Amino acid sequence: MNPGKDAWIGVLGGGQLGRMLSLSARKMGFHVLAWTGGDRSGAASTADRIIDQSFDDSDAMEEFTNSVRVATVEFENLPIDTLKQVEDRIPLRPGSHAISICQNREREKRFLSDNGFGCANFSLAHDLDSFTEGLSKINSPVIIKTAEFGYDGKGQLRLPAKLSATDIDDAWKQFEGGRVVIEECITLEAELSVLVARNPEGKMVHYDPVENIHRNHILDLSIAPARITENYQKLASETALAIANSLEYVGMLAVEFFISSDGRLIVNELAPRPHNSGHHTINACHCSQFEQQARAVCGLPLGSTQLVSPVIMMNLLGDVWKDEFTPPDWEKILEMKGTSLHLYGKRKARQGRKMGHITIMGDSTEECLLKTRSIRKELNLPDF
Numbered sequence: 001m002n003p004g005k006d007a008w009i010g011v012l013g014g015g016q017l018g019r020m021l022s023l024s025a026r027k028m029g030f031h032v033l034a035w036t037g038g039d040r041s042g043a044a045s046t047a048d049r050i051i052d053q054s055f056d057d058s059d060a061m062e063e064f065t066n067s068v069r070v071a072t073v074e075f076e077n078l079p080i081d082t083l084k085q086v087e088d089r090i091p092l093r094p095g096s097h098a099i100s101i102c103q104n105r106e107r108e109k110r111f112l113s114d115n116g117f118g119c120a121n122f123s124l125a126h127d128l129d130s131f132t133e134g135l136s137k138i139n140s141p142v143i144i145k146t147a148e149f150g151y152d153g154k155g156q157l158r159l160p161a162k163l164s165a166t167d168i169d170d171a172w173k174q175f176e177g178g179r180v181v182i183e184e185c186i187t188l189e190a191e192l193s194v195l196v197a198r199n200p201e202g203k204m205v206h207y208d209p210v211e212n213i214h215r216n217h218i219l220d221l222s223i224a225p226a227r228i229t230e231n232y233q234k235l236a237s238e239t240a241l242a243i244a245n246s247l248e249y250v251g252m253l254a255v256e257f258f259i260s261s262d263g264r265l266i267v268n269e270l271a272p273r274p275h276n277s278g279h280h281t282i283n284a285c286h287c288s289q290f291e292q293q294a295r296a297v298c299g300l301p302l303g304s305t306q307l308v309s310p311v312i313m314m315n316l317l318g319d320v321w322k323d324e325f326t327p328p329d330w331e332k333i334l335e336m337k338g339t340s341l342h343l344y345g346k347r348k349a350r351q352g353r354k355m356g357h358i359t360i361m362g363d364s365t366e367e368c369l370l371k372t373r374s375i376r377k378e379l380n381l382p383d384f
Contacts, residue, residue, distance in 0.1 A: 001069055001070055001298040001299060001300075002298075002300075003028050003029030003030050004029065005031075006069070007029065007030050007031060007069065007298070008030070008031045008032070008033055008048075008067055008068040008069055009021075009025055009030050009031070009032050009033070009068060009069075009070055009071070009072065009294065009297065009298065010032075010033045010034075010035065010064055010065075010067070010068030010070070010071035010072070010086075010090070011032055011033070011034045011035070011047065011071070011072060011073070011074055012035055012037075012055075012071060012072070012073045012074065012078055012082075012083075012086070013034070013035075013036065013037070013044075013073060013074035013075045013078070014034055014035075014036025014037065014039060014040045014041060014043065014044035014050070014052075014074075015041055015043050015044070015074055015075060015344075016041075016043045016344035016346075016354065017074040017075065017273060017274050017290075018032075018034050018043065018044055018047070018074035019043040019044060019045070019046045019047075019344060019345065020274070020279075020282070020288075020290045020342075021072075021074060021274065021290045021293055021294065022034065022044075022046040022047045022048075023046050023290070024288060024290035024291040024293075024294055025290075025291075025294040026046070026048070027291075028291065028294060030294060030298070031048045031049075032046075032047040032048050032049075033047060033048065033049045033050075033051065033064065033067050033068050034047035034049070034050050034051070035050075035051040035053075035055070035060060035064045036050060036051065036052050037053075037054055037055040037078075038052055038053055038054040038055075040052055041344075041345075041346050041347065042344075042345045042346050042347045043344045043345050043346055045345055046345075049067070051063055051064055055078065055079050055082040056079065056081075056082065061082070061085055061086070064086070065085075065086060065089040065090050068090065069090065069091075070090060070091045070092075070093060070297050070298060071086050071087075071090055071091070071092045071093070071297075072092070072093050072094070072251055072273075072293065072297045073092075073094070073099060073272065073273055074273055074274075075273060076099050076102050076103040076271065076272050076273065077103055077148075078099065078103070080096055080099075080100050083095075083096035083099055083100075084096050091297075093200070093250040093251045093296070093297040094247075094249050094250055094251045094253070094272045095250070097247075098247045098248075098249055098253075098272055099272050101247070101270070102269075102270045102271060102272040103148065103272075104147055104148050105145050105146070105147050105148070105181045105269075106124055106147040106179055106181055108269070108270055109122050109124075109181055109183075111246075111247075112243075112267050115243075115246050117239060117242070117243060117267050118239075118264060118265060118266055118267060119266055119267045119268075120183045120184050120186055120258070120266050120268075121138055121140075121183070121184040122138075122181055122182060122183045122184070123135075123137050123138060123181075123182045124147075124179065124180070124181060124182070125172075125179070125180050125182060126178075126179045126180075128168075128169065128172050128176075131168065131171075131172045131175075131180070131182070132168055134182040135159070135163065135168065135182060138182060138183075138184050139161060140161050140184050140185065141158070141159065141160050141161050141184070141185040142158070142159050142161075142182050142183060142184060142185055143156055143157070143158050143159075143182075143183050143184075143185055144156065144157040144158075144159060144171065144175065144180050144181070144182055144183075145180060145181045145183060146175065146178055146179075146180055147178065147179040147180060147181060148178075148179075156217070157171060157174060157175075158185065159171055186258050186260045186266060187260060187261040187262075188258055188259070188260065188261070189259045189260065189261050190211060190226070190227075190228055190258075190259040191211070191212045191213070191214065191256070191257070191258055191259075191268075192209045192210060192211050192212060192226050192228060192232075192236060192256075192257045192259070193209070193210050193212055193222075193254055193255060193256045193257065193275060193277040193278075194206055194207065194209050194210075194236050194237055194239075194240035194254075194255050194257070195207045195210075195240075195252060195253070195254050195255075195274075195275060195277075195278045195281075195289055196240045196241055196243075196244045196249075196252070196253045196254075196255065197251070197252055197253075197289075197292040197293070197295070197296045197302050197305075198244045198245075198249045198250055198251070198253070198296060199250060199295070199296045199299055199300070199301075199302055200250050200299050201299070202245070203302060204241055204244060204245070204302075205292070205302045205303070205304075205305050206237050206240055206241055206305060207224075207278065207281060207285065207289070207305045207307075208224055208225050208226070208233070208305070208307050209224075209225070209226040209228065209232075209233045209236045209237060209257075210222045210223065210224045210226055210277045210278070210280070211223040211224070211226035211227055211228065212256075212277050213384055215382075215384075216352070218315065218317065218352060218354075219276045219277060219315055220314070220315055220384065221312055221313065221314050221315075221372065221384060222276075222277040222278075222279070222280060222312065222313040223311075223312050223365065223368070223369075224280050224284065224307055224310065224311050224312075224313075225307065225310065225365070227365065228259065232259060232265060235265050236255075236257050236265060239255065239257075239265070239267065240253070240255040243255055243267070243270065249272075250296060250297065251272070251273070251293055251296050251297050252273060252274045252275075252278075252289055252292060252293040252296060253270065253271070253272060253273075254270070254271040254273070254274070254275030254277065254278065255267060255270055256268040256269045256270070256271070256277075273293075274289045274290055274293055275289070276315065276354070276357075277313070279313045279342070279357050279359070280311045280312070280313040280359055281305075282340075282342070282359065283311065283340045283359040283361060284307055284308055284309055284310075284311035284359065284361055285304075285305055285306060285307055285308065286303060286304035286305070286306050286308065287302075287303025287304050287305065291303060292305075309338075309361045309362065309363070310361070310362055310363070310364055310365045310367070310368050311359060311360065311361045311362075311368060312359075312360045312365075312368045312369065312371075312372050313357055313358070313359055313360075314357060314358045314360065314372060314375065314376075315354055315356075315357050316343075316354070316355050316356040316357055316358060317351070317352055317353060317354060317355060318348075318349030318350045318351055318352065318353040318355050319351050319352065320379045320380070320381065321349035321355065323349075324348040324349045324350060325348065325349070327343070327349070327355075328378075328379055332378055333358065333375050333378060333379075336360075336371055336374070336375070338360060338361040338362050338368075338371065339358060339359070339360050339361075339371065339375070340358065340359040340361075341356065341358055342356050342357050342358070342359070343355065343356035344356050358375060360372050360375065372384075
């Protein structure tokens, strides 16, 4: 699909990823219709048109699918029935099958394991007996994760290796009625992610692996290029490309990895969309992940992923706002050479909410780190 007056891209979701996709797509001459599901944060305001109805609204479905020529998603926790209805009418990229795998930890683990992609040792549970059996199989400290709709550390519980029957019963009560993944705790050397774009013809490009640092289970910093060996960079990139091919994926895919202290490269999670750890590409790559998403879903040639300079992306959470409506004073930060501020237009700040990010570029990673530490001091944030 070439840009033009009838070239409409539909986006399912109303958050910041859709906002940044709209900015990139409109720059290329596309029009964007955002279907928010009735949960509009203010971030969707960059779209040409907005449908604010819920995802089970039949009139909204008619309007959405009759108005656009191709659809994509900006987050994965969407009703599968809605996704299937969309793809029955128009191309949905990525499709419901890939999204259904990525939105459910149980299906995701099975996909990775069945296709030979290295993941943490895991077991699945649906009742107290299978929960108890799964804990005994792994026999190490574990993280319990809800099978569905988890992100930024939500729906997770860490447990030690040695538990009494009462401890196990109490832990299961927190998840009773659902399905969970029991996963070994990994002693980490590093966390990284690789972003892959794949178009309908199966052509692919990938961005350089990014090193990620989390705080309170939320991404804090992303550093590119990642400070890992060339062997790990090559293996992570090859694995991410192979996963995209196995899924017959179309669009942007983020593959998150752990490097364990015993030297394993472990696939942690998949995200069927642009990713927080790829925001640096807006300023520091020839083609951003959002322009790449538009190119991929519309069947256009994929852009260059070349990194033009070392870069750090730092998330801005509502914690640094003075109150729910008052942001920090950005003047001293913006005086620094190589810094770019991106705010998402959300109406209210709250603790842990992603309100924006800062991109910090420099001639070297060391220079970027020094600037980042200075910015964090200005915002009263802890060192890393």
